[in-house]
Amino acid sequence: MGRKLHLTKIKKGLAKYAALLFAAGLSLSVSAVEYAANFKGTDINEFINIISKNLNKTIIIDPNVRGNINVRSYELMDEALYYQFFLNVLEVYGYAVVEMETGVLKVVRSSDGKKANVPLVGDGDIDNGDVMITRVVEVKNVSVQELGPLIRQFSDQKDGGHVTNFNSANVMMLTGHAASVNRLVSIIKSVDQAGDQRVDIVRLKHATADDVVQVVEKIYKDGGKNQVPQFLIPKIVSDNRTNSVVVSGEVQARTRAIELIKRLDEELENQGNTQVFYLDYAKAEELVKVLQGVSKTLQEEAQGGSKTRTRNNQNETSIEAHEDSNSLVITAQPDTMRSLASVIEKLDVRRAQVLVEAIVVEVQEGDGINFGLQWITEKGGMLQFNNGTTVPVGALAVAAEQARDKTITKNVIGTESGNTTSYDETQEGDLGPLGSLLGGINGLAMGVVKNDWGAIIQAVSTDTNSNILATPSITTMDNEEASMIVGQEVPIITGSTASENNSNPFQTVDRQEVGVKLKVTPQINDGTAVQLTIEQEVSSVSGATAVDISVNKRAINTTVIADDGGMVILGGLIDEDVQESVSKVPLLGDIPFLGHLFKSTNTTKRKRNLLVFIRPTIVRDSRSMNELSHAKYKFIRGEQTKQREDGIDLMPLQDAPILPQWDDAMVLPPTYEEFLNEQNEKNND
Numbered sequence: 001m002g003r004k005l006h007l008t009k010i011k012k013g014l015a016k017y018a019a020l021l022f023a024a025g026l027s028l029s030v031s032a033v034e035y036a037a038n039f040k041g042t043d044i045n046e047f048i049n050i051i052s053k054n055l056n057k058t059i060i061i062d063p064n065v066r067g068n069i070n071v072r073s074y075e076l077m078d079e080a081l082y083y084q085f086f087l088n089v090l091e092v093y094g095y096a097v098v099e100m101e102t103g104v105l106k107v108v109r110s111s112d113g114k115k116a117n118v119p120l121v122g123d124g125d126i127d128n129g130d131v132m133i134t135r136v137v138e139v140k141n142v143s144v145q146e147l148g149p150l151i152r153q154f155s156d157q158k159d160g161g162h163v164t165n166f167n168s169a170n171v172m173m174l175t176g177h178a179a180s181v182n183r184l185v186s187i188i189k190s191v192d193q194a195g196d197q198r199v200d201i202v203r204l205k206h207a208t209a210d211d212v213v214q215v216v217e218k219i220y221k222d223g224g225k226n227q228v229p230q231f232l233i234p235k236i237v238s239d240n241r242t243n244s245v246v247v248s249g250e251v252q253a254r255t256r257a258i259e260l261i262k263r264l265d266e267e268l269e270n271q272g273n274t275q276v277f278y279l280d281y282a283k284a285e286e287l288v289k290v291l292q293g294v295s296k297t298l299q300e301e302a303q304g305g306s307k308t309r310t311r312n313n314q315n316e317t318s319i320e321a322h323e324d325s326n327s328l329v330i331t332a333q334p335d336t337m338r339s340l341a342s343v344i345e346k347l348d349v350r351r352a353q354v355l356v357e358a359i360v361v362e363v364q365e366g367d368g369i370n371f372g373l374q375w376i377t378e379k380g381g382m383l384q385f386n387n388g389t390t391v392p393v394g395a396l397a398v399a400a401e402q403a404r405d406k407t408i409t410k411n412v413i414g415t416e417s418g419n420t421t422s423y424d425e426t427q428e429g430d431l432g433p434l435g436s437l438l439g440g441i442n443g444l445a446m447g448v449v450k451n452d453w454g455a456i457i458q459a460v461s462t463d464t465n466s467n468i469l470a471t472p473s474i475t476t477m478d479n480e481e482a483s484m485i486v487g488q489e490v491p492i493i494t495g496s497t498a499s500e501n502n503s504n505p506f507q508t509v510d511r512q513e514v515g516v517k518l519k520v521t522p523q524i525n526d527g528t529a530v531q532l533t534i535e536q537e538v539s540s541v542s543g544a545t546a547v548d549i550s551v552n553k554r555a556i557n558t559t560v561i562a563d564d565g566g567m568v569i570l571g572g573l574i575d576e577d578v579q580e581s582v583s584k585v586p587l588l589g590d591i592p593f594l595g596h597l598f599k600s601t602n603t604t605k606r607k608r609n610l611l612v613f614i615r616p617t618i619v620r621d622s623r624s625m626n627e628l629s630h631a632k633y634k635f636i637r638g639e640q641t642k643q644r645e646d647g648i649d650l651m652p653l654q655d656a657p658i659l660p661q662w663d664d665a666m667v668l669p670p671t672y673e674e675f676l677n678e679q680n681e682k683n684n685d
Contacts, residue, residue: 035079036075038071038072039069039070039071040070042069042070043067044066044095045066047069047089048061051082057103057105058103059106059107064108064109069089069093071089073085090107091177094109095109096109098132099131099132110177120135121133132177133176133178133181134173134181135174135181137171137185138169138171139170139188142191142192144170144171144172145167147165147191147192148163148164148165150191151172151187154183155174155176161174161175161180161181162174198248199246200247200254201239201246201247202247202261202262203244206265206334208243208334208338209239209243209245210238210240212245212264213236213237216257216260217236233249233253234247234248234249235248236257240338240342243338247261273334274331275330275337277328277348278326279326279344280348281349281351282348284321284322284323284328285323287348288319288320288328290343291319291328291344292317295332299316317330317331317336317340318331318332350620352524352619353476353477353478353618354476354522354617354618354619355473355616355619356482356520356534356614358473358518358534358536358570358614359470359471360470360472360516360610360611362467362469362611363466363608363609364465364606365464365466365607366462366463366604366605367461367462368462368602369461369603370460371596371600372457372583372601372602373456373597373598374392374456375455377453385599405426405427405429406427406429408427410422444459444460445457445458470516470538472484472516474518474520475619475625476521478522478524480521481521482519484518487513488513489512490541491510491511492548494509514541515540516537516538517537518534519535520533520535521533522616525561528563529563530561530563530616531560532559532560532561532616534556535555535556536557536614537553537555537556539551539552539553539555556612560614562614564617565616565617565618569611570613571611572610572611572612573609575607576607576608578603579603579604579605581603582601584598630662634662636659637658637659643656644656
C-alpha cells in the first residue's frame, strides 16, 4: 500500500513537471534550439528556475523576490532573445539582474540594484537590455552641476536608477537598467555640444572702455536676464591698457553687443572735455607736475605717430590744482584724459606708514681707589704727591699758615708828649686758600703733628653705576623724512672781543641741541622689508672745562634693511679701561709694607656698554595705527595710574594727573528734543 502511494506521488510530480515544460513551450529541434514562453499564474521563483535550467546559468535569487507572473509569447526565440525576454519580465515586475564577472546572475529588487556590485560598462561594451550597469560619462562643454538636475528628471529612480555628478572632474555617473542608462548617455551627448563661444576685441577710438562696458551691462541688466535667453547674453570686459572691449559669447550675442559698442564709440563734437578729480590721499599740487609731464609725452607720441590727428593736437592739455578741495581740474582730449585718469588712480592711493622705534641702552660702571701718605717738617723738608685726588702737603701747609691769625705790634706817638706807645693788634688769617684746598679733598683725610714733624694720610674709594635707557619713536610715511629731538639747547661760547681799555667787551654765544635726536627716512620694499636711512644721536653735558663746557656725544649715521617688526642693532661700544698710577720715593717706596709710607697709589677701573637698536613696524591701514596708538596710550596711562597710587609726598590730598580712558566710541551730542526733555526733568525735580 505504501509503495503504491509512493508511485502515485512520483507520477503526479512527473505530470506537473511535464505540464510546466509544455507551458514553457520547449521544442527540441535537431538543427537549433528555440524557446517559446507561456506562463500563467506561475510563481516567479519557479519561473527563474526554468530559465536558469534552459539557459544553463547559475542564478542567485534574493529572498525578497516573490510573487506570480503572467506572460505569453506566440513566437519562438533564440537563446539571446530568450535571455532578454527574461530580463524584460523581471524589469516589468520590479526586479533586476546583476551580472557578476564569474557569470553568476543575481536577481534582486530594482531599488536595491544600485547598491549591488553593478558592473562598470564603457563605450565599447554597450548593452541595451534591462541588465543593471554603471557608466561614467565625461562632459566637456557644459557644467555637470547644471546638467545633473536635468538628467535626473529622465532617470528611472523608482526602478533603481541613480544619477550623480563629480564637479571637480566634470563627469557624471549613471546607474540603472542598460537601456535607460544608454538613453541618458545619448541625452548628455546631445546637450554637451560646444557652441560658438569665440572672443572678439573691439578697439575704441573715442570713448573710454570702462564707460562703454558700464552702459552695455546696464542695458542688459535693465532688459532682464530672466526674459533674455542665457546664451544671448554676452560677457563684456574692459581692457584699460589698450582701451578695448573684449566680447565673448554666442555669435548672435556678440553681434548685438559689438554693434552697440560701435555706436557708442562716436567722436564728440568738441574734442576737449573737462573733468574734476577729487583726491583722497595725494596732494593736488604735487601731482600737477607729474601729470603735466605725462600729458606732454602723450602729445609728442601722438604727433610723431600719426599725421591724421594734427587737428586734435591743436587743443592743449590744461591741468590745474585746487588747493582748498584738494582736487585736479583737467581739460584734455578723451584719449589723453583716459591716460591721465589711469595715472591719477594709481598715484592717489593710501601710502603705508612706518613706526620707527629706537632703543639706546648705556650701562656704565666705574671704581676708583686712592691712598697716599705725605710728610713735612718745620724746617721745610717735605714728601708730597700730586697724582689722583691727593692734596699736596706743601700747598696745604702754606694755606694753613695763611689761615692762621697773627698778632702785630704797632707803635703810637703822642701828639702832645711825643712819647711812643706800643700795642698788639690781631690780624685775621685768609681762609680762602685753605678752603679751596680742603674742598677738593675726597674720602678720608687725616693730619698728624708731632714736634717738628707732620703727616697727612688720605684715602678715597669711588663707585659709580649708571644705567641709561632711551626709547625714542617716530611715525612717518613711506619715503618721507622725519626727525625728532628730546633735550635742551645749551649755550656755548664761540668767541669774545675786548677793547684796549676793556671798556666794551662782549662774547658771541651759539646754542647747541643736547639730548636724544632721531632722523629717519623709511622705504618699504616688496614684501615686508624696510630700508631705513637713520641718523641717531645721544648727547649730554659732561661738565665744565677751563674754556667752556664739555658735551658727551654718541651718533650713528647708517642705512639698514630690517623686516617688519624685526629688531636690528645699529651699533654699539663695549670697552673696559683700567688705569693705575703710583708716585713714590725711589728705593724707600719699594720696601715691602713700609714702602706705603713713602708713596701714593691711584687705581681707576671703568667699564661702559653702549648699544643702539632699531625696530620698524609697517602700518598699512587705520586699524593697525589705532592698535599701535592704543598700546602706547595704555602704557603711559598705566605709568600715571601707578604714580597716582603711590601718591605725592607731603601732598596727600593731591592726585597725580592721569589720562582719560581710551574710548573709540563716538559720543554724539544730544538732539534738541532730548536737551529740552532733560531740562524739563531737572526743573520738575
